[in-house]
Amino acid sequence: MIKRVLLTLSLAASVCGAQAATIEDVISPTSFVLASAGTRNVATFDGKPVFYCGLKAFTTWATPLVGQSVGSNPDAGITVSVDARDVSLERLLVSKGWLQPAVLDDEAQAAITEGRGGWACASAAAPFELMHTSVDPKVLAGIALNESGLNGRAWPWTLNVAGQGLFFRTRTDAFRAIQSLISAGRSDFDVGLMQINWRYHAQRFASPWDALRPSTNIRVAEAILNENYSKTHSVAKAIAWYHSANPAPGQAYLARFARHLNQIQAGL
Structure with missing residues (x-):
């Protein structure tokens, strides 16, 4: 120095x-x-x-x-x-x-x-290898591709509002959309790389801007997955429950995750 x-x-x-x-x-x-x-x-x-x-x-x-x-x-x-x-x-x-x-x-x-x-040529797991703390980065990458996948990459500036996926060019654009939703009294949306639900998990973030930060979004996703595992003692259920504890949508989600994980492990 x-x-x-x-x-x-x-x-x-x-x-x-x-x-x-x-x-x-x-x-x-x-x-x-x-x-x-x-x-x-x-x-x-x-x-x-x-x-x-x-x-x-x-x-x-x-x-x-x-x-x-x-x-x-x-x-x-x-x-x-x-x-x-x-x-x-x-x-x-x-x-x-x-x-x-x-x-x-x-x-x-x-x-x-x-x-x-x-970074354009890095693997889909690269961001998670750098920013994970407790969960296998390939598992995180597979979930992220389920949640915010865009052209083979998990996109950080993503919202899902009442089931409609919205991809923004910048963090600022996504943040402004969140502000508009909150101002309108809405909480039925998911935020960021790992699509954390605002209604149930807003208290885990310091602010909407913080919720969009990739490392923070990943950390909260890891906490949710670890909590799911503590309840179920099953990695598969922890991942399925990340989407839904209802067996039907949970299993469909798990199947999509498995396809993404196979692609990541194959280096595709």
Whole structure:
């Protein structure tokens, strides 16, 4: 961390000088070569490269960054200009889905679950492998595909209102829809990646915005599944009861889950 701070400060000094620093080469999502006044430095970022789509996919995306001037400040670190405003290069890599930060904040969770950048080629279980706490991530992924599946991916910004599935482009769009429902006195809807029912489980969330956060939505789903298992002592029943304790719909739900789980295990 000290090394990164020193690099940031040295870049800030060079940017304030006569010749700004520029991106000379892109090695990986965690390593950029910066050039300024005849000197070259390697800027490194914490986290892991997201290479599910391969290095070529990343370098194709990153090529327009080569030659771009960079700035630096203590809060944002190394910055680049995007749409005429300076943004953190590290945060740009996270939001575009090429860098997995050590802490999966909201932007990282959105990139992972939306399948941005390198996450587009990750398995359906990948988000759950990163965010689960107590339940097998493949089980969670199979349930999520039952609940919010869209084009082979569990979509985080999903609502189901009285049986009608609604898929939103962004978390903000889904949040506004929830606000409208609550303002209208409605509670007959399911929320998020794991489709948690608002009427029965709203108290498990800090707010509707919190309910949409993938990691929180997964955590609540795990709590419900663990409670079901404690009551039934059966993994199959715990999953079936996640949808309904009524045998007929519960068994149909379990059958769909089994198909999704087989696909996940086969890597499809």
